[in-house]
Amino acid sequence: MSLANLDRRVHVAIAVTIAAGFFVLMSLVFIGTAGMDQQGAGISDDFDRLADAIFIDHVLALEALGILLTAAMIGAMVIARPLGSQPDSVNYPNKRSAKDLAEVQLVSDVARNMEGGHFPTPPPFAQDGGEEE
Amino acid sequence: MIPVVWYAVLAAAIFSIGLFGLLTQKSALRILISIELVLNSANINFVAFANHHGDTDGLVYALFVIALAAAEAAVGLAIFIHLFRHLGTVDVSKPKEMRW
Numbered sequence: 467m468s469l470a471n472l473d474r475r476v477h478v479a480i481a482v483t484i485a486a487g488f489f490v491l492m493s494l495v496f497i498g499t500a501g502m503d504q505q506g507a508g509i510s511d512d513f514d515r516l517a518d519a520i521f522i523d524h525v526l527a528l529e530a531l532g533i534l535l536t537a538a539m540i541g542a543m544v545i546a547r548p549l550g551s552q553p554d555s556v557n558y559p560n561k562r563s564a565k566d567l568a569e570v571q572l573v574s575d576v577a578r579n580m581e582g583g584h585f586p587t588p589p590p591f592a593q594d595g596g597e598e599e
Numbered sequence: 600m601i602p603v604v605w606y607a608v609l610a611a612a613i614f615s616i617g618l619f620g621l622l623t624q625k626s627a628l629r630i631l632i633s634i635e636l637v638l639n640s641a642n643i644n645f646v647a648f649a650n651h652h653g654d655t656d657g658l659v660y661a662l663f664v665i666a667l668a669a670a671e672a673a674v675g676l677a678i679f680i681h682l683f684r685h686l687g688t689v690d691v692s693k694p695k696e697m698r699w
């Protein structure tokens with residue numbers, strides 16, 4: 467049985483176990499570390515130090531971050547731009563409606579719950595050349 | 600002043616909630632929110648330990664992580680818009696191909 471075919475409750479139980487395990491492990495490490503229960507030195511209200519840290523010590527990283535943000539903005543605009551004035555049905559001929567996808571999900575859920583998990587008919591995705599799970 | 604261990608435990612809890620969301624959710628938006636939770640838990644640790652050690656470097660790193668999260672959210676949302684135009688849903692279990 468593959469991970470994708472697991473029952474939803476089993477999936478959630480595994481996720482809860484992993485997340486809770488991480489939380490307990492990290493908490494034990496933090497609590498067990500010496501000096502963690504002491505009060506910190508604190509940061510003085512000195513904006514000069516923060517400005518020096520950003521614009522002198524880490525100025526290269528700041529410039530790289532500016533380039534990264536610009537690239538991300540341009541990339542997001544390119545990915546999400548509308549493709550001309552034609553309707554979506556022309557630009558995206560393979561688009562399926564939410565209703566179609568719900569039917570596909572229903573078919574695969576029913577097949578998964580059947581004894582043996584046999585598909586009576588291939589799902590619509592497979593008919594279009596898509597891979598079956 | 601609150602001991603730093605409480606900030607660390609809070610960050611661990613937020614990280615665990617984000618990890619749980621990443622492992623269980625199928626909606627791309629919920630996964631994006633879970634990623635933001637994970638990044639913000641790192642931010643809490645950065646700021647708490649910067650305060651603990653009296654050093655400003657942690658604050659600078661937290662600023663960088665915030666900017667990184669903004670860039671990641673912008674590209675992620677653009678991909679989701681593209682996905683929705685093609686499939687009519689942002690369920691990450693639906694797309695089976697990397698390109699159309």
